[in-house]
Amino acid sequence: MTIAVLGTLDSKGHEHAFVADLIRKKGHDVLLIDLGTGDAPQVTPDVSRFDVAASIGLDLQTLIDKQDRGECVVAMSKAAPVFLLNLVAEEKIDGVISLGGGGGTALGTAAMRALPVGFPKLMVSTLASGNTAHYVGTKDITMMPSIVDVAGLNRISKTIFSRAAGAICGMVEATVSNDADKPLIVASIFGNTTDCINIAAKVLEEAGYEVLIFHATGTGGKIMESLIESGMVSGVLDLTTTEWADELLSATLTAGPSRMDAMTRACVPTVVAPGCLDMANYGERKTLPPEHEDRNIYIHNPQVTLLRTNANECRELGRILAEKANANPAPTAILIPRKAISIISAVGQPFHDAEADQALFDSIHQHARCEVRDFDEEINSKVFAEAAAHKLLSLIDSHTT
Secondary structure, three states, X not given: OEEEEEEOHHHHHHHHHHHHHHHHHOOOEEEEEEOOOOOOOOOOOOEOHHHHHHOOOOOHHHHHHOOOHHHHHHHHHHHHHHHHHHHHHOOOOOEEEEEEOHHHHHHHHHHHOOOOOOOOEEEEEOOOOOOOHHHHOOOOOEEEEOOOXXXXXXXXXXXXXXXXXXXXXXXXXXXXXXXXXXXXEEEEEOHHHHHHHHHHHHHHHHOOOEEEEEEOXXXXXXXXXXXXXXXXXXXXXXXXXXXXXXXXXXXXXXXOOOOOOHHHHHOOOEEEOEOOOOEEEEOOHHHOOHHHXXXXXXXXXXXXXXXXXXXXXXXXXXXXXXXXXXXXXXOEEEEEEOOEOOHHHOOOOOOOOHHHHHHHHHHHHHHOOOEEEEEOOEOOOHHHHHHHHHHHHHHHHHHHO
8 A cells, every 4th residue: 555645854754754665664665755845855755745736837946046935836836736736636646645744734734635535644743732623724733742743753753654554555455345336325414313314314325325414503404515526425415504604694503605516516416404494593691792682592401502493594595595405406305394304493492493493494494496395394203204215215216327
């Protein structure tokens, strides 16, 4: 197996060479790749910085001559993902490891984020003990604290680098046991739609699918979108679209404006529902924006305050949901559980608001060009959940026949 050792070899060449040598001693081949843009590399790379830059048609020497380090780093952060992804596509590498401080971590993880989920990725970083969300993104990058700076070989750094070399070797050697022969379906879930998804998943699994469930917490939606776009997914059961309420109201659990776009880019059959669009999520009670103080709120727990969406907001959410569904070239249907879109929106519950719900449902019907079906059911009813699962199975069949 071949492991890519990726980094800025102008300033951290000896450290990367140390790791490369340990990997070779474990019996693996190494591809040492230079991402440096300053001085000449401290060690001889297998792939030069100019080769990396050329993968996107970049004349790196011209940028280096301008002596603008920031511009060079930005350029390499665009080239490195393309170059590394090409290596993976051509099956020339089986894993990747990088060492870095601020700049090196930004470069290394930018390249790693381009790679598929499941491909071994290890970043040894001075920043690994802080907030790593913008480095990891939606991918399975393993972040390992370097403890000391990646600046020389000493008793601490040698220990950390040795463990890191062993870790990446173990990752590429590991045998993955899964149901790779089963087609994948992804589903979105929230506490308020748990019963629905559990019932639907059982139907889909009995039909021969493996169901991956993602918590609609912003990050969960982004990861689900990433997996859909990867082309690995046969169907999408997006019954918990609550992240759009958070996006509209600038709340905590937004997945961004591209949520629900991956089904369109990947052309995947999809069933959508307005699950939990009755609520936007904020943090502790004191974090609720002052303009919402007079609204219907619900304290889910000390760390989560829910805001009930009103009729105007629901009208806009219905339009968004419909237009996202309309854009998908694959068979798509919107299913509406008219009695409740969450546990707490049912009659007698804190977020029951017939006017807001009707505005949501009317807006979906007004704007949707795909199939829309209404059910006189709550979202967690067995009837609705099974109907959603069977509808998705029929859409997949029509797409593949």
